[in-house]
Amino acid sequence: MNSEQIYIKNKTELDLMRKSGEISAQALKKVIETAGKGVNLLELEKVATDEIIRFGGESAFKTVSGYNYTTCLTVNQEVVHGIPRDIVLKKGDLISIDLGTVYKGWFTDTAWSICVGGGTNNFLEVGEKALWNAIDKAKEGNFIGDISEAIQTTVEGAGFRVIRSLIGHGVGKKLHEAPEVPGIGKAGTGVKLKMGMTLAIEVIYTESTSEVVLAEDNWTLTSANGSLGGLFEMSVIVGKERAEVITDWRSIN
Numbered sequence: 001m002n003s004e005q006i007y008i009k010n011k012t013e014l015d016l017m018r019k020s021g022e023i024s025a026q027a028l029k030k031v032i033e034t035a036g037k038g039v040n041l042l043e044l045e046k047v048a049t050d051e052i053i054r055f056g057g058e059s060a061f062k063t064v065s066g067y068n069y070t071t072c073l074t075v076n077q078e079v080v081h082g083i084p085r086d087i088v089l090k091k092g093d094l095i096s097i098d099l100g101t102v103y104k105g106w107f108t109d110t111a112w113s114i115c116v117g118g119g120t121n122n123f124l125e126v127g128e129k130a131l132w133n134a135i136d137k138a139k140e141g142n143f144i145g146d147i148s149e150a151i152q153t154t155v156e157g158a159g160f161r162v163i164r165s166l167i168g169h170g171v172g173k174k175l176h177e178a179p180e181v182p183g184i185g186k187a188g189t190g191v192k193l194k195m196g197m198t199l200a201i202e203v204i205y206t207e208s209t210s211e212v213v214l215a216e217d218n219w220t221l222t223s224a225n226g227s228l229g230g231l232f233e234m235s236v237i238v239g240k241e242r243a244e245v246i247t248d249w250r251s252i253n
Contacts, residue, residue: 004178006170008196013106014237017172017198020057020103021235021246024110027051027099029249031071037091037117041073045084048099060100060107060175067219072098072111074220079212079229080166080204082220091117094124096231100175107175109200110247111233123160123207123228130154130203131232138236138243140195148185151203155183160230161210166221168202171235197238205230 009017030051031044049070052059059070074082074096075089082096089095098111113124130151137146147168155162168181179191181199207227215222223229236243 006178006191006197007172008194009172009198009237010196013172014196014198016104016106017108017235017237018246020101020106021108021110023052023055023057023101023103024099024108024235024247025249025252026055027101028097028110028112028247029252031097031099032112032114032249035089035095035097035114035116037089039089041075041084041087041089044073044097045069045071048097052099052101057101057103060102060109063102063175070099074098074229074231076228077223077226078215079163079206079221079223080231083217089116094228094230096229098231098233102175105173107171107173108235108247109171109175109233110235110249111202111231112249113230113232122158123230126155126158126160127203127205127230127232130205131201131234134201134203135234135236135243135245138193138199138201138238140193140238140240142193143188144179144181144190144193145185146187147199147201148182148190149187152184155203155205160205160207163204163206163212164210165212166202166204168200168233170198171200172198193238195238195240198235199238200233200235202231202233
Protein backbone atom coordinates (compact mmCIF):
# COMPACT_ATOMS: atom_id res chain seq x y z
CA MET A 1 0.00 0.00 0.00
CA ASN A 2 2.86 2.39 0.78
CA SER A 3 4.10 2.36 -2.82
CA GLU A 4 0.71 3.35 -4.26
CA GLN A 5 -0.05 6.88 -5.34
CA ILE A 6 -2.60 8.66 -3.17
CA TYR A 7 -5.58 9.63 -5.27
CA ILE A 8 -7.22 13.00 -4.57
CA LYS A 9 -10.91 12.85 -5.47
CA ASN A 10 -12.72 15.57 -7.42
CA LYS A 11 -16.16 16.97 -6.54
CA THR A 12 -18.09 14.45 -8.63
CA GLU A 13 -16.17 11.55 -7.12
CA LEU A 14 -16.63 12.88 -3.59
CA ASP A 15 -20.38 13.16 -4.16
CA LEU A 16 -20.45 9.48 -5.19
CA MET A 17 -18.47 8.61 -2.07
CA ARG A 18 -20.94 10.57 0.04
CA LYS A 19 -23.76 8.45 -1.40
CA SER A 20 -21.77 5.28 -0.77
CA GLY A 21 -21.16 6.45 2.79
CA GLU A 22 -24.83 7.18 3.34
CA ILE A 23 -25.70 3.62 2.30
CA SER A 24 -23.06 2.20 4.63
CA ALA A 25 -24.43 4.31 7.48
CA GLN A 26 -28.00 3.18 6.78
CA ALA A 27 -26.93 -0.46 6.85
CA LEU A 28 -24.82 -0.09 9.99
CA LYS A 29 -27.66 1.67 11.83
CA LYS A 30 -30.10 -1.09 10.92
CA VAL A 31 -27.73 -3.83 12.06
CA ILE A 32 -27.03 -2.03 15.35
CA GLU A 33 -30.78 -1.73 15.95
CA THR A 34 -31.25 -5.44 15.20
CA ALA A 35 -28.35 -6.80 17.26
CA GLY A 36 -30.19 -7.85 20.40
CA LYS A 37 -30.38 -10.82 22.75
CA GLY A 38 -31.39 -13.99 20.90
CA VAL A 39 -30.42 -12.70 17.45
CA ASN A 40 -28.27 -14.91 15.23
CA LEU A 41 -25.22 -13.45 13.48
CA LEU A 42 -26.58 -14.82 10.21
CA GLU A 43 -29.65 -12.62 10.68
CA LEU A 44 -27.42 -9.58 11.00
CA GLU A 45 -25.60 -10.52 7.81
CA LYS A 46 -28.93 -10.66 5.97
CA VAL A 47 -30.07 -7.32 7.39
CA ALA A 48 -26.87 -5.63 6.20
CA THR A 49 -27.09 -7.19 2.74
CA ASP A 50 -30.73 -6.26 2.30
CA GLU A 51 -30.18 -2.65 3.43
CA ILE A 52 -27.23 -2.05 1.11
CA ILE A 53 -29.15 -3.45 -1.85
CA ARG A 54 -32.32 -1.51 -0.89
CA PHE A 55 -30.44 1.78 -1.11
CA GLY A 56 -28.81 0.95 -4.44
CA GLY A 57 -25.39 -0.25 -3.35
CA GLU A 58 -23.44 -3.48 -3.41
CA SER A 59 -21.38 -5.24 -0.76
CA ALA A 60 -17.83 -3.91 -0.66
CA PHE A 61 -16.52 -6.87 1.31
CA LYS A 62 -17.63 -9.39 -1.32
CA THR A 63 -15.05 -7.79 -3.65
CA VAL A 64 -12.30 -9.17 -1.37
CA SER A 65 -10.87 -12.37 -2.84
CA GLY A 66 -12.26 -15.42 -1.05
CA TYR A 67 -14.67 -13.48 1.17
CA ASN A 68 -18.35 -14.16 0.53
CA TYR A 69 -20.12 -11.98 3.10
CA THR A 70 -21.37 -8.41 3.45
CA THR A 71 -20.25 -8.05 7.06
CA CYS A 72 -17.48 -8.98 9.43
CA LEU A 73 -19.01 -9.76 12.84
CA THR A 74 -16.84 -10.29 15.91
CA VAL A 75 -18.01 -11.19 19.40
CA ASN A 76 -16.24 -10.61 22.74
CA GLN A 77 -12.56 -11.63 22.43
CA GLU A 78 -12.70 -11.53 18.62
CA VAL A 79 -11.24 -8.36 17.13
CA VAL A 80 -11.75 -8.18 13.35
CA HIS A 81 -12.67 -10.15 10.22
CA GLY A 82 -15.18 -12.46 11.89
CA ILE A 83 -17.22 -14.52 9.45
CA PRO A 84 -20.99 -14.40 10.06
CA ARG A 85 -21.77 -17.74 11.75
CA ASP A 86 -24.56 -19.63 13.45
CA ILE A 87 -24.06 -17.87 16.80
CA VAL A 88 -26.87 -16.46 18.93
CA LEU A 89 -26.13 -13.26 20.85
CA LYS A 90 -26.54 -13.14 24.62
CA LYS A 91 -27.18 -10.12 26.80
CA GLY A 92 -23.87 -8.56 27.76
CA ASP A 93 -21.98 -9.78 24.68
CA LEU A 94 -19.80 -7.22 22.97
CA ILE A 95 -20.32 -7.30 19.20
CA SER A 96 -18.39 -5.37 16.57
CA ILE A 97 -20.13 -4.80 13.23
CA ASP A 98 -17.96 -4.00 10.21
CA LEU A 99 -19.37 -3.44 6.71
CA GLY A 100 -18.83 -1.51 3.52
CA THR A 101 -20.58 -0.37 0.36
CA VAL A 102 -19.55 0.07 -3.25
CA TYR A 103 -21.75 2.54 -5.11
CA LYS A 104 -21.10 3.18 -8.80
CA GLY A 105 -17.52 2.05 -8.28
CA TRP A 106 -16.84 4.02 -5.07
CA PHE A 107 -16.16 2.34 -1.74
CA THR A 108 -16.77 3.25 1.89
CA ASP A 109 -16.04 1.27 5.06
CA THR A 110 -17.40 1.63 8.61
CA ALA A 111 -17.64 -0.25 11.92
CA TRP A 112 -19.01 0.06 15.44
CA SER A 113 -18.93 -1.93 18.69
CA ILE A 114 -21.88 -2.23 21.07
CA CYS A 115 -23.02 -4.11 24.17
CA VAL A 116 -25.90 -6.50 23.43
CA GLY A 117 -28.91 -5.48 25.49
CA GLY A 118 -27.91 -1.82 25.60
CA GLY A 119 -25.72 0.30 27.79
CA THR A 120 -22.03 1.00 27.50
CA ASN A 121 -18.82 0.70 29.48
CA ASN A 122 -15.47 2.43 29.77
CA PHE A 123 -13.87 0.11 27.20
CA LEU A 124 -16.35 1.13 24.49
CA GLU A 125 -16.41 4.78 25.53
CA VAL A 126 -12.64 5.01 25.16
CA GLY A 127 -12.68 3.39 21.72
CA GLU A 128 -15.32 5.79 20.44
CA LYS A 129 -13.50 8.76 21.96
CA ALA A 130 -10.29 7.66 20.22
CA LEU A 131 -12.12 7.56 16.90
CA TRP A 132 -13.45 11.10 17.18
CA ASN A 133 -10.11 12.40 18.47
CA ALA A 134 -8.44 10.87 15.43
CA ILE A 135 -11.03 12.26 13.02
CA ASP A 136 -10.42 15.74 14.46
CA LYS A 137 -6.87 15.47 13.11
CA ALA A 138 -7.94 14.60 9.54
CA LYS A 139 -7.59 18.08 8.06
CA GLU A 140 -5.34 19.67 5.48
CA GLY A 141 -1.81 20.35 6.65
CA ASN A 142 -1.79 17.71 9.34
CA PHE A 143 -0.08 14.32 8.97
CA ILE A 144 -1.10 10.68 9.17
CA GLY A 145 1.00 10.55 12.33
CA ASP A 146 -1.32 13.08 13.97
CA ILE A 147 -4.24 10.68 13.45
CA SER A 148 -2.21 7.71 14.66
CA GLU A 149 -0.96 9.45 17.79
CA ALA A 150 -4.50 10.56 18.68
CA ILE A 151 -5.67 6.94 18.57
CA GLN A 152 -2.72 5.58 20.54
CA THR A 153 -2.68 8.20 23.27
CA THR A 154 -6.45 7.95 23.83
CA VAL A 155 -6.59 4.15 23.93
CA GLU A 156 -3.36 3.40 25.73
CA GLY A 157 -3.68 6.40 28.03
CA ALA A 158 -6.82 4.70 29.36
CA GLY A 159 -4.96 1.45 29.96
CA PHE A 160 -6.09 -0.47 26.87
CA ARG A 161 -3.97 -1.65 23.94
CA VAL A 162 -3.93 -0.81 20.22
CA ILE A 163 -3.40 -3.76 17.88
CA ARG A 164 -0.09 -3.07 16.14
CA SER A 165 -0.59 -5.28 13.08
CA LEU A 166 -4.00 -3.89 12.01
CA ILE A 167 -4.47 -0.45 10.49
CA GLY A 168 -6.82 1.98 8.83
CA HIS A 169 -6.39 2.88 5.19
CA GLY A 170 -7.31 5.06 2.28
CA VAL A 171 -10.65 4.25 0.66
CA GLY A 172 -12.29 5.25 -2.61
CA LYS A 173 -11.70 3.59 -5.96
CA LYS A 174 -10.81 0.48 -3.96
CA LEU A 175 -11.79 -0.78 -0.51
CA HIS A 176 -8.16 -0.55 0.58
CA GLU A 177 -5.89 2.04 -1.01
CA ALA A 178 -3.06 4.35 0.01
CA PRO A 179 -2.23 5.74 2.49
CA GLU A 180 -1.96 3.38 5.44
CA VAL A 181 -3.38 4.84 8.68
CA PRO A 182 -1.81 3.05 11.68
CA GLY A 183 -3.29 3.12 15.15
CA ILE A 184 0.07 4.01 16.65
CA GLY A 185 2.44 6.76 15.65
CA LYS A 186 3.99 10.15 16.25
CA ALA A 187 2.43 13.51 15.43
CA GLY A 188 4.04 15.40 12.55
CA THR A 189 5.22 12.25 10.76
CA GLY A 190 4.06 10.32 7.73
CA VAL A 191 2.01 11.46 4.76
CA LYS A 192 0.87 15.08 4.77
CA LEU A 193 -2.91 15.39 4.47
CA LYS A 194 -4.57 17.25 1.60
CA MET A 195 -8.17 18.18 0.91
CA GLY A 196 -9.94 15.51 -1.11
CA MET A 197 -8.12 12.58 0.44
CA THR A 198 -10.53 9.94 1.69
CA LEU A 199 -9.61 7.76 4.65
CA ALA A 200 -11.10 4.89 6.62
CA ILE A 201 -9.90 5.70 10.13
CA GLU A 202 -9.99 2.65 12.42
CA VAL A 203 -9.56 2.16 16.15
CA ILE A 204 -8.69 -1.53 16.61
CA TYR A 205 -7.89 -2.40 20.20
CA THR A 206 -8.30 -4.82 23.10
CA GLU A 207 -8.45 -4.65 26.86
CA SER A 208 -4.91 -5.85 27.47
CA THR A 209 -2.89 -7.09 24.48
CA SER A 210 -1.45 -5.64 21.27
CA GLU A 211 -1.39 -9.03 19.56
CA VAL A 212 -3.96 -11.10 17.69
CA VAL A 213 -4.10 -14.73 16.58
CA LEU A 214 -5.80 -16.23 13.53
CA ALA A 215 -8.71 -18.60 14.13
CA GLU A 216 -9.18 -21.93 12.35
CA ASP A 217 -11.52 -20.33 9.80
CA ASN A 218 -8.47 -18.41 8.46
CA TRP A 219 -10.33 -15.09 8.72
CA THR A 220 -11.27 -14.25 12.31
CA LEU A 221 -8.58 -12.51 14.35
CA THR A 222 -8.88 -12.94 18.12
CA SER A 223 -7.03 -11.23 20.96
CA ALA A 224 -3.95 -13.27 21.84
CA ASN A 225 -4.86 -13.45 25.54
CA GLY A 226 -8.65 -13.74 25.31
CA SER A 227 -9.38 -10.17 26.40
CA LEU A 228 -12.23 -8.20 24.83
CA GLY A 229 -11.72 -6.67 21.40
CA GLY A 230 -13.22 -3.44 20.08
CA LEU A 231 -13.55 -1.73 16.69
CA PHE A 232 -14.66 1.76 15.69
CA GLU A 233 -14.30 3.01 12.10
CA MET A 234 -15.54 5.85 9.92
CA SER A 235 -14.84 6.86 6.34
CA VAL A 236 -13.99 10.55 6.11
CA ILE A 237 -13.08 13.22 3.58
CA VAL A 238 -10.09 15.33 4.59
CA GLY A 239 -11.20 18.97 4.73
CA LYS A 240 -9.53 22.35 5.04
CA GLU A 241 -10.72 23.05 8.59
CA ARG A 242 -12.20 19.68 9.61
CA ALA A 243 -12.94 16.22 8.29
CA GLU A 244 -16.31 15.37 6.78
CA VAL A 245 -17.58 12.07 8.19
CA ILE A 246 -19.54 10.30 5.45
CA THR A 247 -20.54 7.07 7.25
CA ASP A 248 -21.95 8.43 10.51
CA TRP A 249 -24.89 6.13 11.31
CA ARG A 250 -25.89 8.37 14.21
CA SER A 251 -26.94 11.15 11.79
CA ILE A 252 -29.41 8.88 9.96
CA ASN A 253 -33.06 9.64 10.80
